[in-house]
Amino acid sequence: MAREVRVDQALAAEYGLKPDEYARILTLLGRTPNQAELGMFSAMWSEHCSYKSSRKWLRRLPTQAPWVVQGPGENAGAIDIGGGLAAVFKMESHNHPSFIEPYQGAATGVGGILRDVFTMGARPIANLNALRFGAPDHPKTKHLVGGVVAGIGGYGNCMGIPTVAGECTFHPAYNGNILVNAMTVGLARIDRIFRSAAAGIGNPVVYVGSKTGRDGIHGATMASAEFGEGSEEKRPTVQVGDPFTEKLLLEACLELMASDAIVAIQDMGAAGLTSSSCEMAGKGGVGIELDLDRVPCRETAMTAYEIMLSESQERMLMVLKAGREDAARRVFEKWELDFAVIGRITDSGKVVCRKDGKVAVDLPVGPLADEAPLYDRPTKPTPKAKPLGKLPAPRSVGDALKTLLACPDLASKRWIWEQYDHLVMGNTVQRPGGDAAVVRLPGSRKALALTTDCTPRYCQAEPEAGGAQAVAECWRNLTAVGARPLAITDCLNFGNPERPEIMGQFAGCIEGMRAACLALDFPVVSGNVSLYNETSGRGVLPTPQIGGVGVLDDLTFGVGLALRQPDLALILVGETKGHLGQSLYLREVLGREDGPPPPVDLAAERRNGDTVRALIRAGMVEACHDLSDGGLLVALAEMAMAGGQGARIALPKGASPHAFLFGEDQARYLIATSDPVGTLSVLRAKDVSAQALGESGGRTLTVEGHCTISIAELRALHESTLPALMAAPGR
Amino acid sequence: MKAAVVIFPGSNREHDIAAALEASSGRKPVFVWHGEAEIPPVDLIVLPGGFSHGDYLRCGAMAAHSPVMRAVKTRAEQGVAVLGVCNGFQILTEAGLLPGALLVNAGRKFICRNVNLRVETSQSLFTNRYERDQVLSVPMAHNEGNYVADGDELDRLEGEGLVAFRYCRADGGTGDNPNGSARDIAGVFNRSKTVLGMMPHPENASDPAVGSIDGKGLFDSLAAALK
Amino acid sequence: MKARVRVTLKTGVLDPQGKAIGHALEGMGFAGLGEIRQGKLIEIDLAERDPAKARAQVEEMCRKLLANPVMERYAIDIEG
Amino acid sequence: MKARVRVTLKTGVLDPQGKAIGHALEGMGFAGLGEIRQGKLIEIDLAERDPAKARAQVEEMCRKLLANPVMERYAIDIEG
Numbered sequence A: 001m002a003r004e005v006r007v008d009q010a011l012a013a014e015y016g017l018k019p020d021e022y023a024r025i026l027t028l029l030g031r032t033p034n035q036a037e038l039g040m041f042s043a044m045w046s047e048h049c050s051y052k053s054s055r056k057w058l059r060r061l062p063t064q065a066p067w068v069v070q071g072p073g074e075n076a077g078a079i080d081i082g083g084g085l086a087a088v089f090k091m092e093s094h095n096h097p098s099f100i101e102p103y104q105g106a107a108t109g110v111g112g113i114l115r116d117v118f119t120m121g122a123r124p125i126a127n128l129n130a131l132r133f134g135a136p137d138h139p140k141t142k143h144l145v146g147g148v149v150a151g152i153g154g155y156g157n158c159m160g161i162p163t164v165a166g167e168c169t170f171h172p173a174y175n176g177n178i179l180v181n182a183m184t185v186g187l188a189r190i191d192r193i194f195r196s197a198a199a200g201i202g203n204p205v206v207y208v209g210s211k212t213g214r215d216g217i218h219g220a221t222m223a224s225a226e227f228g229e230g231s232e233e234k235r236p237t238v239q240v241g242d243p244f245t246e247k248l249l250l251e252a253c254l255e256l257m258a259s260d261a262i263v264a265i266q267d268m269g270a271a272g273l274t275s276s277s278c279e280m281a282g283k284g285g286v287g288i289e290l291d292l293d294r295v296p297c298r299e300t301a302m303t304a305y306e307i308m309l310s311e312s313q314e315r316m317l318m319v320l321k322a323g324r325e326d327a328a329r330r331v332f333e334k335w336e337l338d339f340a341v342i343g344r345i346t347d348s349g350k351v352v353c354r355k356d357g358k359v360a361v362d363l364p365v366g367p368l369a370d371e372a373p374l375y376d377r378p379t380k381p382t383p384k385a386k387p388l389g390k391l392p393a394p395r396s397v398g399d400a401l402k403t404l405l406a407c408p409d410l411a412s413k414r415w416i417w418e419q420y421d422h423l424v425m426g427n428t429v430q431r432p433g434g435d436a437a438v439v440r441l442p443g444s445r446k447a448l449a450l451t452t453d454c455t456p457r458y459c460q461a462e463p464e465a466g467g468a469q470a471v472a473e474c475w476r477n478l479t480a481v482g483a484r485p486l487a488i489t490d491c492l493n494f495g496n497p498e499r500p501e502i503m504g505q506f507a508g509c510i511e512g513m514r515a516a517c518l519a520l521d522f523p524v525v526s527g528n529v530s531l532y533n534e535t536s537g538r539g540v541l542p543t544p545q546i547g548g549v550g551v552l553d554d555l556t557f558g559v560g561l562a563l564r565q566p567d568l569a570l571i572l573v574g575e576t577k578g579h580l581g582q583s584l585y586l587r588e589v590l591g592r593e594d595g596p597p598p599p600v601d602l603a604a605e606r607r608n609g610d611t612v613r614a615l616i617r618a619g620m621v622e623a624c625h626d627l628s629d630g631g632l633l634v635a636l637a638e639m640a641m642a643g644g645q646g647a648r649i650a651l652p653k654g655a656s657p658h659a660f661l662f663g664e665d666q667a668r669y670l671i672a673t674s675d676p677v678g679t680l681s682v683l684r685a686k687d688v689s690a691q692a693l694g695e696s697g698g699r700t701l702t703v704e705g706h707c708t709i710s711i712a713e714l715r716a717l718h719e720s721t722l723p724a725l726m727a728a729p730g731r
Numbered sequence B: 001m002k003a004a005v006v007i008f009p010g011s012n013r014e015h016d017i018a019a020a021l022e023a024s025s026g027r028k029p030v031f032v033w034h035g036e037a038e039i040p041p042v043d044l045i046v047l048p049g050g051f052s053h054g055d056y057l058r059c060g061a062m063a064a065h066s067p068v069m070r071a072v073k074t075r076a077e078q079g080v081a082v083l084g085v086c087n088g089f090q091i092l093t094e095a096g097l098l099p100g101a102l103l104v105n106a107g108r109k110f111i112c113r114n115v116n117l118r119v120e121t122s123q124s125l126f127t128n129r130y131e132r133d134q135v136l137s138v139p140m141a142h143n144e145g146n147y148v149a150d151g152d153e154l155d156r157l158e159g160e161g162l163v164a165f166r167y168c169r170a171d172g173g174t175g176d177n178p179n180g181s182a183r184d185i186a187g188v189f190n191r192s193k194t195v196l197g198m199m200p201h202p203e204n205a206s207d208p209a210v211g212s213i214d215g216k217g218l219f220d221s222l223a224a225a226l227k
Numbered sequence C, D: 001m002k003a004r005v006r007v008t009l010k011t012g013v014l015d016p017q018g019k020a021i022g023h024a025l026e027g028m029g030f031a032g033l034g035e036i037r038q039g040k041l042i043e044i045d046l047a048e049r050d051p052a053k054a055r056a057q058v059e060e061m062c063r064k065l066l067a068n069p070v071m072e073r074y075a076i077d078i079e080g
């Protein structure tokens, strides 16, 4: 029998509870909790589980549309994609664990998000990942990139789920706190979606999956605290992922879900058995009773506290219909997984756990699940960015282009995606490297388009514009492949919310996202908040990562960005003012990171995108690329490199080359068409500004009067940056 | 052609290959669980790609001891065609049905990309729809595809014409070996050329809507040879 | 000199490989098996002739690269 | 009893992992390094009390599963 641990304010503080929060627990209970109970409160009331700082703001996000089947609040969101099917998806962060142990941290991040999706009854069909690392030359970066990428690949590849898209950029603000956000998209029949509200007094509560060990105890609390200088020394037990067991768990769960045995199901993610049991009971308005002696354990003499707070991976909690235990057990035993009836649903409104025959936990569900403190944290708006003023034109447009294509943010991410099996399942129509991945729905002509986007430097400069831009770029990327954008998930990565500047960034980004979601009919159906992304008081760039899903009704009408034929007309869609504030040109060529981000005109975004999509649908577009980081010339170079066809363009009269070629004005696309007259007339009829710039063809990229560079040279530059970074000596 | 696809715990390309088999032969293959001791009467047994038993210890090592593998061996001895792709190839070498072994890629990384394969012979159940020296673009997706065998064994394989595919450049020349494989070997036959193991995935290059159809010839060959 | 480094997972850290090996061995009929853990073995040829110095050098390699202190520990054998 | 199995690549079989470790160590400034090879270490708890029998049992495990004779060899240590 473990010795009693003394519970007091000091222990509460160690578990991450503030003095007033601890006082509130004492009042709620009318007694001092024991260690397990305190641990459960601290986990459930952690930022990670309770969203106590963000909830007020999250309510501002639009979550509705006729096609939304399940909005935020369940393990993942779901949208109707026609034919009785739903796309089920969510994004989640695993930032802190990945910094401590990049391979396992990233791997278990993928494992966690996969469970969130298949818990809903959906078979995962694609993974995405959004990565933010510190400066490429920071001593830790190479090790972190290598480990994170291998970990994401290691898990997804073994599971047999293709990893089809993502993002990866570098900035010193992430030196001490990288971001690893993973997204999974699954498919379910709309009438077979599973949810997590427990119901049915007396129904059995069943534990399946891997055994429980002492791994990651109090991970949810760790995820809710900022790093200090010493945190690398603290080193909590690392969770190790076992994708093989998860693959079996996936198949077993889907097999059982084909019957009607399951009442409710919830994966054991952050805060393990505590959050899964309390949330299921809380949502169902029922009580739950658990016998911890029946929990399959990997280690001996685990205490109630350890069992309830363990974050061992690859586990699920289910409520079954009474009498279905044996049928369910047979399924899990076939897949060689642990299966144990560990409790039942009660009408007590309490969570009661027994250990060694004694009551070890006796807490009311309500306060744990729903009465976490809510904070209305002070916000301080980000001061308006000063205008840039006049900028020098580059000495050589060609050199500027080369610098940009080789800079780590724009360099090819092939080194990353080739480590991901992006083809397994046999439905990957557009592979990584385009604006959005396109994944066919099995046995049909339909496909989903998938992308993740965010431009943190814009969010830093002007949170509202940055939040709107992230959503708009995501929508644009889906549009660029010909898809109808339907909905998004998000992962909001910010610094310490107790600092008003950070809450100001948070609130600003949310308001921007809200405006864009409303203007583009692009609701948020799921998401995740990751706060305290700070090291020693320096926050990361505000990074509201957006993951978008769109539908392509017929594959025949999809396009990619590759220029594959000569003599196509190149048409720039959208208005070009030459905005260079916060641009990559400014940062990489002029060494400055200032000015306002490009303004986001949501009406233009909508109009331009809807028109481009209609042109694609009408078969008038051979290739299409959205314009974002790096501007027009970078986009054109990407199209040329992808298809192996060169191009020649001329600047409009009077345009200043750097602003026109490298400005990052929004709501723009570059399209290649064999029918320029028809295309321009459609665009004009829709009031979309557009101009013909030149044609495709040849082996070089030419800007008349400025530069001619061979595609081979551009490719070599673009492809070598990441491999060179990763081959550099050192760890 | 009747085919059976064996599923091990951790297999994950069984549906990919089933679709390719069906597209070429017009018949859905049957799936057989690794714990079965018997395989129904079929013309072809397929061990698909994936991570059987998590690829733990060594890829394919644990699967090679599955009950079903005794039946696979018996059938192979009787001359039934056996195809192992990727993890299936690894399992076949571990089970002793094919010579050699597959080590971690020389670059120590998982690689997923299209590779060029040179068809070394059109004289087989598996390759009769290809021309000799034809170059195919087919995806690979593996971490352990670096084929090793001792020198004598390699000489024997080459001497007896048992190398099925080699990695090559787009023009068919040597010089593009993605994983360090001995003598650029991407696939080998057993002595009677009734068993083929290969690392790349022809099943992911068999559908015009998704990538190339360069891999379809393999399934067409089988469908033609096994009526 | 030759150094042999054994890198093993700390107790409590999940070892999926070891678990799977145990499973497979049981399936093959081996009985009486307790826990099985898989680790790494790294063999290093060193120019250093002094055992104490060799050990110190390998210690440093372990700390800096060979073992991941978050989840692994190591043991060093030095041989003639 | 406890058995410790060391599985190593045969001489002549290229060891990319070992090479990469050597590379990394050199990059970190370690000098005087010869060949570095990486192998596997498998630790097995056995119910068997008789060292000779334990060894025979583990031998069989190695032959049947733990090592692949095409590319690997193994060594067994039995401990109290």
Ligand SMILES: Nc1ncnc2c1ncn2[C@@H]1O[C@H](COP(=O)(O)OP(=O)(O)O)[C@@H](O)[C@H]1O
Binding pocket: A129, A130, A131, A163, A164, A165, A166, A167, A168, A409, A410, A413, A416, A417, A431, A432, A433, A434, A435, A436, A437, A452, A453, A477, A628, A629
């Ligand atoms: N971590 C990653 N994993 C998979 N694909 C990635 C990753 N990072 C970037 N990519 C791919 O590289 C391409 C370029 O990425 P990015 O520049 O972010 O595109 P965009 O600006 O169109 O959003 C995209 O196809 C993207 O999916």
Ligand SMILES: [Mg+2]
Binding pocket: A434, A435, A436, A477, A626, A628
């Ligand atoms: Mg894009």
